[in-house]
Amino acid sequence: MPFTFHKPLGKKEVLLNALLIRTTLFFADALVSDRDMPITFKMISASRLLGVLRRLKRQDEGSTAIEFAIVSTPFLMFIFALTGIALYFFIVSSLEKGLDQSSRPIRTGQAMCAKTTVDQFKQSICTGAGQWIKCPKLQIFVKHYADWSTLNSDTPQPCVDANKNVITNTVSGSSLIAASAGSASEVAIVTGCYKWDFPATLPFLKIGNMPDGSLMIQSATAFQAEPYKPCS
Numbered sequence: 001m002p003f004t005f006h007k008p009l010g011k012k013e014v015l016l017n018a019l020l021i022r023t024t025l026f027f028a029d030a031l032v033s034d035r036d037m038p039i040t041f042k043m044i045s046a047s048r049l050l051g052v053l054r055r056l057k058r059q060d061e062g063s064t065a066i067e068f069a070i071v072s073t074p075f076l077m078f079i080f081a082l083t084g085i086a087l088y089f090f091i092v093s094s095l096e097k098g099l100d101q102s103s104r105p106i107r108t109g110q111a112m113c114a115k116t117t118v119d120q121f122k123q124s125i126c127t128g129a130g131q132w133i134k135c136p137k138l139q140i141f142v143k144h145y146a147d148w149s150t151l152n153s154d155t156p157q158p159c160v161d162a163n164k165n166v167i168t169n170t171v172s173g174s175s176l177i178a179a180s181a182g183s184a185s186e187v188a189i190v191t192g193c194y195k196w197d198f199p200a201t202l203p204f205l206k207i208g209n210m211p212d213g214s215l216m217i218q219s220a221t222a223f224q225a226e227p228y229k230p231c232s
Helices: 011-032 047-058 061-109 120-131 148-153
Strands: 138-145 187-196 215-224
Touching: 061 120, 061 187, 061 215, 120 138, 138 148, 148 187
Parallel strands: none
Antiparallel strands: 138 187, 187 215
16 A cells, blocks of 8 residues: 655644644533543533523524514504594494484474574584584584575585685574575575594594694585475
8 A cells, every 4th residue: 555645734733633623522521421521621511511502592582572563563553544434434424414313304394483593403413413523613504595406506515715724604603594594495405514633643544634634524415495384
């Protein structure tokens, strides 16, 4: 067998090989038993080595909290949006219900015979709509026309002006509603403008149409009065 002559190792290579051998012996002895290492390598026991390895493993105790924080934010926004939209339709339906119920005495002439005032008519709308309708936030406008064609040619009653300011009814609250609603067989239209403040509390929904984030809700009911007899 031919002899192979290797290049002599230098001082640097000798030190690196010695360090590698000692490290290998250190880990081998630590994994085999818990006895003390030789005096030149007495550092830690096998149990302490395992403890170090345990600390180095991946920590995932906080992953559940992080996942909940990521998922809960869009979920809660969806719940708030669903609640806001449901409340919107509820408020609109309540306002329409109050307008329809309170306008019937005008249609039948009972409001004229009872000498109902503007304030009384407005309060009856708020009562019919429900206690969740704040009456000071509600504006009521009543107009009468000779026939339907005259009504169609008129401009609908606005709730806000060009600067988004709420238009208020200038008719005195003590005036009789008959002065605005007309008489028998005439066409009347009752318009309600309600400033709903709830959307301002959920600005991320962006359903408000007022500068302060609130929503102006408009509802109207039009009808032709019955040919009732004049009140005696």
